Amino acid sequence: MPQPNAVKCLVVDDEPRLRRVLVRLLEGEGFTCAEAGSGTEALAMLQQEPVPLVISDLRMPQMDGVGLLREIVARWPDTAVIVVTAVAEVESAVACLQLGALDYVAKPFHLDEVRARVMQALDKRRLKMELEDYRHNLERRVQEQAHRIEELSLERLQALVHFLEEKDQYLRGHSVRVANYSLAIARQLQLPAERIDTIALGAELHDIGKIGVSESVLHKPGKLTDAEYRHIMEHPVIGARVLAPLMRDVPGALAIVRSHHERLDGKGFPDGLRSDEIPLEVRVVTVADSFDAMTSLRPYRPALPVPKALQELEAGKGAQFHAPAVDAFLAAFPDRAALPISTPEVRPLHLPGPAADALRASSPPN
Template identity: 45%
Template structure:
């Protein structure tokens, strides 16, 4: 846990009027330090030790934001979120926990959490998270108020809400990058190759945009893989490889509650399928595999081979290209391979 001096920072935090925050944590130190710092910002703060006490305080007080821990005695944070979202839908809900547990994060989001932050956190992060939660809650309320005969207004507000969902996912991506520094550059390069392939194939702008988002997020599920496995310098055991194989399903589980990402879930789920049907997780073959997945499979594998990994140095481009060609028709869609080779040469010519 961070000390008071390392946690407390002095960012500007413009709050709206009459913001009331309820902090729920079984650790008195966490509650008191959050209370002290937020009260300096003019925010009224209440404290509760567990979920039952928090629900009683929510009934008696008009709280703008609920900030709750997950693991607590008597009633845990997930159960509290479920009840609070049902009984007090006007209160924005944020989860904080010391456990970077993927299933916990998914459960929290499914049960009404607006966002998810990990302990220890700086107050910069907490301020932004609370501001985003308040704004998102206000936008949802406005969205309900203006549904009838205000389609353009609804579209505008929906886009803003989607941007807040994206920020929540970006927080998970940053957590993954902190575990595996290879991921950030890899996802960017896979996106570059995938965009080049889709452009050469003449796909529609909407199709290309879906592919772009899927490429950025295709490895999100690795947030559920331990750092020991991600950064292991030697060969993985069967059990370790099984953990890595779960990341397409884990990624889709994280994104599935969010409407903004529904179109790209199949692409992410199936990006490790093989053209001959021997991939995972669905063991589907040929054109049963979504086109976006077939494109990402080539881009992903080529970049993996030409990048330095924990277990080996980068392969020369000509070796990687030869391997892509060798696996055309078995691991990869031959049409995608042909387009990739042409698109790759154009990328290299343009630096």
């Protein structure tokens, strides 16, 4: 009587008598057995239902044991194969081991020997599968941890941005507001969740390159000289250089940092990109960044009133700004009195993507 959780085994031999001997032995050990009279028949049965163990004769008509072994190794690598050979065929048996058979039994065989070989082969199979599973999980865990390390580094940089903004009355809250305006535009445009995450990440870090700009230039009350203007406009390139090693998996966010001062007409910085050369993620943040810059106090001018800033966005459609992004901004804030938004809470940053989702699902909140 086969056990409910019995290991399934396929016995392949063209001699029914020998098959029966093996089947009786294996069933006596608690296995559930199926029988095939040739390699071709065995393959058809495996196709229906793969099994953990195949014991196969080498010499059979049609497809022989070697052909069957090759197929099994290629198609069902988790199946353990033991070949049964005549004593005179030991060389073929060794060739089968090289092809991937886990063991061989020479005829005439002793039942005790077959029993021992079968148990050993199943043990080897289990260890092999555990090792593969471990390797697979290890790769996934290493990938998840690398992702987390990148996130933590980005969070440190986010903290740095907020620290720099906090001590500067003109920049205070800028990156969080730009991220929130950008999120509102992206949602209005009904972009997929992963692109929205990319936009939020890029928007919060877009001005990180200002770390490299001297305060005397940032805070200069009067008109900037050409050299000072060029110096300030280096910040997208500096930012992209700082973040590149951490944003290998999120090129969209890195593009936001490098290209948020580009214009559709090609007159922007630093690369003079034109229309479609500027990724949509960047075009969204450009609108949000410009609105926040216009409605914020600057050392050289007061904050623009909201209606005036909205007019500027409208006027810049097509030349400076992506028209659908401007429209999405206006649609996202129908109540003009709610603009500009007050500085929202800082959200923890995260990298978009499936690895991040898996990690968040498996990690306790901290």
